[in-house]
Amino acid sequence: MKKRIAVLLALVLCLSLCLSLTGCGGSDGYTVGVCQLMEHDSLDKATQGFVDALTEEMEAAGKKVTIETQVAGEASLCTTVINTFVSKKVDLILGNATPALLAAANATTEIPVLGTSVTDYEDTFGGNIPANVTGTSDAVPFDQQATMMIDTLGLTSGDTVGVLYCLNESNSLIQYEAVKALFEAEDIVVKAYTFSETTELQALVTSMASECKAVYVPSDNTVAQNDSIVGTICTEAGVPVFTSYGGAVCYASLAIDYYELGAETGRMAAQILLGEATPADLEVQTLTPTVVYNEELCQTLGIEVPQN
Secondary structure: OHHHHHHHHHHHHHHHHHHHOHHHOOOOEEEEEEEEOOOOHHHHHHHHHHHHHHHHHHHHOOOEEEEEEEEOOOHHHHHHHHHHHHHHOOOEEEEEOHHHHHHHHHHOOOOOEEEEEEOOHHHHOOOOOOOOEEEEEOOOOHHHHHHHHHHHHOOOOOOEEEEEEEOOOHHHHHHHHHHHHHHHOOOOEEEEEEEOOHHHHHHHHHHHHHHOOEEEEOOOHHHHHOHHHHHHHHHHOOOOEEEOOOOOOOOEEEEOOHHHHHHHHHHHHHHHHOOOOOHHHOOOEEOOOEEEEOHHHHHHHOOOOOOO
16 A cells, blocks of 8 residues: 555656646647737738647647637737746747737746747847747838839829828837838828827828828738728728738738748747757748739729739
């Protein structure tokens, strides 16, 4: 009897030791926490791409992975979601959008953290990206975006382009400043239309549509979540909208595929979990953007779509 009790105690001790290890990944299984800032098409696609690619890579390696996805809903709630993952000692955390990535990086220096749908990592971390952080960027060449708008819309000196973004998203300010400099170099007037609460959006967009010849929307998550408001008002006013993330409201875009962006992040996560690399070994990755025209909307707005 004493021998059996000793064996049972040893088993309990081994189980407790396993549970105390980060994520209990070991050689059989791993746990990954995904914090997505909010629900909208681009972020949803990035999360799905991440889940699909990571699952495929781990299955190919004969490993099990459990992926827990939570949507924070707003930036202030990302920390709550991330802290839950940290307390569970997951093996890796994905922050989908800048606020989610920042929350993860601020919460842990030990658990590997990947980001996706983030524009500028250097600026986000003040030029000092933590050693446990890497990921993918949705940045696209601003000069190409500005040139595309100028050429397809025939913008000339004195025309006004409105840039719409949320003040709570730091990467949107980066994009605004970049396109502002490019447009102003061509003597095109740039005016920022900013907001903090979505309740301000309808009145703000109505004013913007009456004052501008065209509208530029950066990869701003808050605008993207509410871009049907932007599209409806601007289309009724005959004002073309250009977004850097794609979507149905833009007459054209130079954007990346967010599903593929997430998938690339998932493949990076697999390398880390399988011990093939550390976050510090992996540079932040970007994708090559593609040009997309909404031909139906272009016809409505009287915009000629270039023929290949």
